[in-house]
Amino acid sequence: MAVSQTQVWQSATVVEVSEIARDIKRIVFAPEFPVKAEPGSHIDLLVQIDGEDVQRSYSVVDSSEDGSRIAISVFKAPLSRGGSEFMHAVSVGDSMRITQPLQNFPLRVGAQKYVLLAGGIGVTAIANMASVLRRIKADYRLVYVGRSRDAMAYLGELAELHGDRFSAHIDDEGTSLKIPELLADVDQDTELYMCGPIRLMDAVRRTWIERELDLPNLRYETFGNSGWYDPEEFIVRVPKLNLEVLVPTDRSMLEALEDAGADMMFDCRKGECGLCEVRITEINGVIDHRDVFYSERQQRLNKKMNCCVSRAVTSPSGVRTDSASGPAVVTIEPN
Incomplete structure (x- = not known):
């Protein structure tokens, strides 16, 4: 059972497609019912996966003042569940079904200081916030983290636009971000907004708590394909529903249970809201x-686990061993 914001679906025409970094495409839509996208907003789209319409969410990078143009950027993930592959195949002139902008990650204007942290494709959720803070002359820093320069979308544009308020930390250039240094001069009047891989966000959250900073000032959005281990197929058992389902590497537990006919509760599908929580009885x-x-x-x-993003693997190392007799098995009770 889906529980979510009111979604206004509309037709939208693809008016621009360009490759802006390695495996990242910028896609611009002209929507049927234009609405300006506020910083931190996203749109949902219907993509075709195995002949079926599947809903996917993408952060809005920017939009025109009147909302007649709205842009997203899509990373073609090597472990994609199909959505990014579909989006990388769209062409100018294609028509798609999209929602009007939805907001789960709002920027609060009025803080004394801001730190904006983008990891990889997480820059899509952060870039528009930085533009707004620059325009209103706020006190902010924009920090962009990536593995390599050629895989960092909008890197040059952001550096030019934000000048000395911008810094980049690039792993293969030996300038990886050190979280304690990032937070060294953050005080109780600073709000930090971040979007990126779970490892980066978890490290920031741990240090934030250690420094006893105000938790409501730490705001974030994540994406569900980032985990501690590479995804493996695993088995989920639901005795109350008499179900045993194999979850493939390219499907979430939530999707696999839905495919099997289970009526599941969910909202964000990104591991943020907790509505899809299930109780683990055996693992x-x-x-x-x-x-x-x-x-x-x-x-x-x-x-407990959030079945929209969390998975099971066979070993703590995340690497299968010769002694592994089969996939991991998790037995659950839905809420």
């Missing part, structure tokens, strides 16, 4: 918690 393997809903202590307990 043969290790839970790869990919959510940002639970605290570190709750994740260690392994009593």
